[in-house]
Amino acid sequence: MDELQLADIIKPENKVYGKSKIMTDTPMHYCYGCSHGVVHKLIAEVIEEMNIQEDTIGIAPVGCSVMMYYYLDIDWLQAPHGRAPAVATGYKRTNPKKYVFTYQGDGDLAAIGTAETMHAVNRGENIVMIFINNAIYGMTGGQMAPTTMIGQSTSTSPHGRDVEVNGYPLKITELIAQLPGSAYVTRQSVHTPATVRKCKKAIRKAFENSAKNIGTSFIEVVSTCNSGWKLDPVESNKWMEENMFPFYPLGDIKDSVHDDVEKYSVQKNKK
Amino acid sequence: MAKVRGAVVVENEVCKGCNLCVVACPQDVLSLNKEVNSKGYHYSYMMNPEACTGCTNCAMVCPDNCITVYRVKQANVA
Ligand SMILES: Cc1ncc(C[n+]2csc(CCOP(=O)(O)OP(=O)(O)O)c2C)c(N)n1
Ligand code: SF4
Ligand code: SF4
Ligand code: SF4
Ligand SMILES: [Mg+2]
Numbered sequence: 235m236d237e238l239q240l241a242d243i244i245k246p247e248n249k250v251y252g253k254s255k256i257m258t259d260t261p262m263h264y265c266y267g268c269s270h271g272v273v274h275k276l277i278a279e280v281i282e283e284m285n286i287q288e289d290t291i292g293i294a295p296v297g298c299s300v301m302m303y304y305y306l307d308i309d310w311l312q313a314p315h316g317r318a319p320a321v322a323t324g325y326k327r328t329n330p331k332k333y334v335f336t337y338q339g340d341g342d343l344a345a346i347g348t349a350e351t352m353h354a355v356n357r358g359e360n361i362v363m364i365f366i367n368n369a370i371y372g373m374t375g376g377q378m379a380p381t382t383m384i385g386q387s388t389s390t391s392p393h394g395r396d397v398e399v400n401g402y403p404l405k406i407t408e409l410i411a412q413l414p415g416s417a418y419v420t421r422q423s424v425h426t427p428a429t430v431r432k433c434k435k436a437i438r439k440a441f442e443n444s445a446k447n448i449g450t451s452f453i454e455v456v457s458t459c460n461s462g463w464k465l466d467p468v469e470s471n472k473w474m475e476e477n478m479f480p481f482y483p484l485g486d487i488k489d490s491v492h493d494d495v496e497k498y499s500v501q502k503n504k505k
Numbered sequence: 506m507a508k509v510r511g512a513v514v515v516e517n518e519v520c521k522g523c524n525l526c527v528v529a530c531p532q533d534v535l536s537l538n539k540e541v542n543s544k545g546y547h548y549s550y551m552m553n554p555e556a557c558t559g560c561t562n563c564a565m566v567c568p569d570n571c572i573t574v575y576r577v578k579q580a581n582v583a
Contacts, residue, residue, distance in 0.1 A: 238579055242577070243559075251573065252564075267521070270568070272568045427566055
């Protein structure tokens with residue numbers, strides 16, 4: 235039997251994986267190895283597989299992913315820093331049949347936008363929220379975020395985050411799971427082939443949930459910011475595994491229909 | 506015995522040489538090129554193409570969508 239030549243393998247009929255049609259041809263501006271690119275691609279693949287390109291509206295944040303609307307060929311709105319869940323609320327309530335998602339960094343979602351985040355979830359808005367937690371303000375030059383790890387050095391904590399001065403890293407995803415309005419709350423990562431595949435399944439489930447009107451679906455992706463961390467992309471993955479996963483453990487935190495309103499209502503009509 | 510053979514095509518000009526695909530490949534197929542693309546990145550290439558099984562692991566972790574994967578089942582390989 236003759237050995238196959240590369241040209242015999244590289245044929246359209248043998249293609250098993252390639253770039254999603256939802257991704258545009260605009261090269262992404264992210265640093266090499268940035269997790270944002272991986273998560274963008276997974277969202278694009280889910281939208282393509284669910285065939286909802288015409289029915290999906292993304293709300294872009296402020297942060298490195300501010301220009302996400304150049305990369306996924308769907309409809310977009312761009313919200314002021316931290317306000318994506320409020321904008322998503324307005325859009326979803328006036329267009330209840332659409333799939334509405336926010337995409338936000340930790341500075342956006344867990345610092346300046348904490349109020350919008352908590353209240354949108356607490357209202358049980360039927361949106362998907364995707365939260366890229368890279369433990370830093372990437373875009374503005376690597377400043378400390380609420381999510382920065384204890385001892386992690388950043389441009390505003392050059393000697394490491396000090397709990398006495400800066401408090402503890404914020405586990406906002408656990409807080410969100412406590413709210414009656416959240417339906418599906420999970421923490422994922424995208425640093426290995428297996429975690430990428432798992433994260434995609436979580437994103438798919440979140441999008442499917444938003445058609446079922448069961449409350450907010452929230453996906454944290456523990457991510458790297460190799461530029462801000464001043465490590466290369468491979469070292470960054472290792473740093474994330476060693477330092478972030480113990481505090482931000484991966485896995486589902488909540489998976490249910492949002493709480494029954496009857497259970498908590500004042501008993502008006504009862505004698 | 507049937508044998509699975511794969512191949513990847515890296516879009517050289519889009520690749521940023523992050524090395525994530527290289528370490529994700531279980532078959533040690535990929536490496537960063539000594540040559541650079543027009544942006545100065547050492548793009549990824551198949552250094553050891555015979556070993557590729559088309560498993561798609563490299564493409565999964567690529568942040569820049571520049572890997573396309575092909576796979577064939579080759580019948581009757583000793
Ligand atoms: C109202 C307002 N305050 C501050 C800023 C400056 N700013 C831009 S991006 C950013 C932080 C982004 O960090 P994060 O949300 O974690 O995103 P990343 O870049 O890490 O993905 C800040 C503070 C702004 N653009 N608008
Ligand atoms: S600064 Fe960090 S988050 Fe921003 S593109 Fe670079 S690696 Fe990604
Ligand atoms: S498809 Fe699998 S075997 Fe081939 S280069 Fe990619 S990771 Fe390696
Ligand atoms: S993962 Fe993608 S961008 Fe990074 S080196 Fe490999 S092909 Fe290039
Ligand atoms: Mg950040």
